[in-house]
Amino acid sequence: MGEAAEPFRGIDAILASELGARALERALALGWIDLLADRVLEPRALPSAGELTPTGLALLLGQLKASGVVEGASSIGLTARFRQVLEARDLLEARLWFLLAIAKDVHERFALLLADPGAFVQQAEVFRLFDYSQALTTSPEHLAATARWVSYTTALTRYEGPLLSPMLGLDTARQLLDVGGNSGEFALHLVAIHPQLSATVVDLPAVCQLGALNIANRQGAERVTFAPRDIRAGRLPGPVDTVVFKSVLHDWPEDMAARFIGAAREALYPGGRLLIVERAPELTLDQAMPFSMLANLVFLPFFRPASAYAKLLEAQGFIVETVRNVVLDMPFQVIAARKPAV
Numbered sequence: 001m002g003e004a005a006e007p008f009r010g011i012d013a014i015l016a017s018e019l020g021a022r023a024l025e026r027a028l029a030l031g032w033i034d035l036l037a038d039r040v041l042e043p044r045a046l047p048s049a050g051e052l053t054p055t056g057l058a059l060l061l062g063q064l065k066a067s068g069v070v071e072g073a074s075s076i077g078l079t080a081r082f083r084q085v086l087e088a089r090d091l092l093e094a095r096l097w098f099l100l101a102i103a104k105d106v107h108e109r110f111a112l113l114l115a116d117p118g119a120f121v122q123q124a125e126v127f128r129l130f131d132y133s134q135a136l137t138t139s140p141e142h143l144a145a146t147a148r149w150v151s152y153t154t155a156l157t158r159y160e161g162p163l164l165s166p167m168l169g170l171d172t173a174r175q176l177l178d179v180g181g182n183s184g185e186f187a188l189h190l191v192a193i194h195p196q197l198s199a200t201v202v203d204l205p206a207v208c209q210l211g212a213l214n215i216a217n218r219q220g221a222e223r224v225t226f227a228p229r230d231i232r233a234g235r236l237p238g239p240v241d242t243v244v245f246k247s248v249l250h251d252w253p254e255d256m257a258a259r260f261i262g263a264a265r266e267a268l269y270p271g272g273r274l275l276i277v278e279r280a281p282e283l284t285l286d287q288a289m290p291f292s293m294l295a296n297l298v299f300l301p302f303f304r305p306a307s308a309y310a311k312l313l314e315a316q317g318f319i320v321e322t323v324r325n326v327v328l329d330m331p332f333q334v335i336a337a338r339k340p341a342v
Contacts, residue, residue, distance in 0.1 A: 005163055007088035008329040011095060013068060014085055015292040020067030021099055023060050027069065028093070033078070033086075036070065040077035094155035098295050101126040106294060117301035124298075135204035136230065146206040154183040154214060157246070160328055161189035167324045167334045168244070168275055170194050175240040177202065177267055179231060179260065180248035183211040184224050192220040200237055202227045231260060238267030246277040250302045254312070261316050271341035274318060279303050280331040296330050306333045313337045 004012055015021045027033050031047050043049060049057055064070045069082045078086075085092055105124035106113060113120040121127050134145045170176070174196055178187040181201035191197045201211060201224060208226035215221045227237050236243070243264040249257045264274050281303035283293060306323045313320055318337035325333050 003327065004330070005326070005328050007085065007091060007159060010081065010085045011088065011092050012290060012292040012329065014082065014092070015067075015096060015099060016290040017063075017067065018103060018291045020063045020069075021096060021291055023063035024067065024069055025096060025100060026060060027064055028096075033069075036076065036078045037086075040072060040075040042074060043076055046076065088159060090155045091159050094152045095292070095295065098126070098152055099291060101129075102294055102298055103291075106298065113298065117298075120298070132204060135206035138205050138209050142206050143209065146204075147210055150183050150207055150210050150214075153247075154185045157182065157185040158189075160332075161186050163326060163328055164246075164277055164332060164334065165190060165193060167326060168277075169273075169322075169336065170197060170242065173197055173242040173273070175242065176200070177236060177238065177240045177243045177264075179236060179243060179245050179264065181211075181244075181246070182207060183214040184226065185214065186244075186246055187224050188215045188218060188220050191223045198223040198225075200225050200227050200240070202229060202231060202236060204228065204230060231263065232256070236263050236267040239269045239272070240267060241269050241272045242275065243268055243272070244275040244277065247279070249276060249309070250278055250299065250304060254308075258312050258315065261312055261318075265316050265318065265339055268339045270339060272339050273321075274313065274337045274339070276309050276313075276333075276335040276337075278309070278333060278335075280325070280333045281305060282331045293330075306335050309335045310337075 003009065014024065035041070035047065043057060043061060052060065061070065061076065068079055070076050071079045102124070105126055109120055109123060112123065130149050131145065134142045170190060171194070173194065176187065176190060176197055176199040178199055178201045181187050181203055184201045187199035187201050191199050201208065203211065203226070205228040208228040211226055215224055245260065245264070249260065252260070261274070268274065279296065279299070281300060283297060283300055289297065310320045310323070313335070318339060320335065320337045322336045323333060325331055
C-alpha cells in the first residue's frame, strides 16, 4: 500500500496508538486543545489538571507528547504538526469518535471478527448506530438517530472528495445521479468544481433532510437536489448522463449490488457513464497495525476488488473503460463503465 494522502496521513500518525487516541479524547473534552491554540501553559495550569493524580497527569501529557500532539516540559504547547492536523479538525474528531467506538467491539468480539465478519457487524454495538431503518422517516427521533452517522460520513467525504474528483472525468457531464449520496457533500463538491454540472442525491428520507441542511447556502447548493427514497424498493430518477456510487456497494451483498447496478443502467441515457468509487481490499496484515487502521479493518472483508465490480458491470451490459487507483487513508479504486450507445 502506498503512502496515505494528507490530511489522512497526519491524522493517522496522531491516532497511531490507542492510548494516545484516548489521551487526545480527554484533552479535547477537558478543553486543553482549544486553550493551547494560542498559548503555552504550565502543566498544573491546564483545566482540571488538579483533579488528576500526579501519575495520571504525567500519563496524559506523556501520551499526548508521544503522539505528537503537545511538546514541552515546564510549559506545554501544541506541536506544529498537530496544528496542521487541526486544520481538518472535523475529520480528526470524526475518525477519533469512530475508532474509540469500534475499539470496544473489537476488544470484546475479536474472535468473531476473525471467524465470521458478518456476525461481528450484526453484534457490534457501534453498527447499531448505522440503522438505516431509522432513516426511513423524518420524525425528530429518527433524524437525531441518523444525524450521528451522517455527520461522520460527511466529514470523511469532505476530505475524500477533492482527492477523488480528478479521477472521475466529469468535464463534459451535465446531469449526475449520486446514489446513496448521503448528505450531499460529495455532490456539492462536484458541482462546485464543474460549473456545467447539476446533481441529484438519492438516499433515505432522513438522510436527505439532513443533507439539505448540510448544503444550504453553500456554493453550488442551487444545483443539488435530493430525491428521498429507498433504492431497494423502486426505480432511480432519470434519465441522466452519469451515475456514481461512492462508498455504497460494499455495504450490500453481491446480488443487491447487481440490482443497484441494473437500476443505474435504467437511469442512464444510452452512452451514459457509471462510476463506482470504493476502497480496495488492501491492508498490510503482516506488520504491526496502527490503531488508526481499525476503522478500515472491520470493513476489510466487505471491500471488493475492481475485478469483482467489473464482472458485475459486464453482466449488466456495461463496457468497463478504466480502473484508477489513489491512496487516501487506504487505497481507493474508481471503476468507470459506459452503457452502450445503442
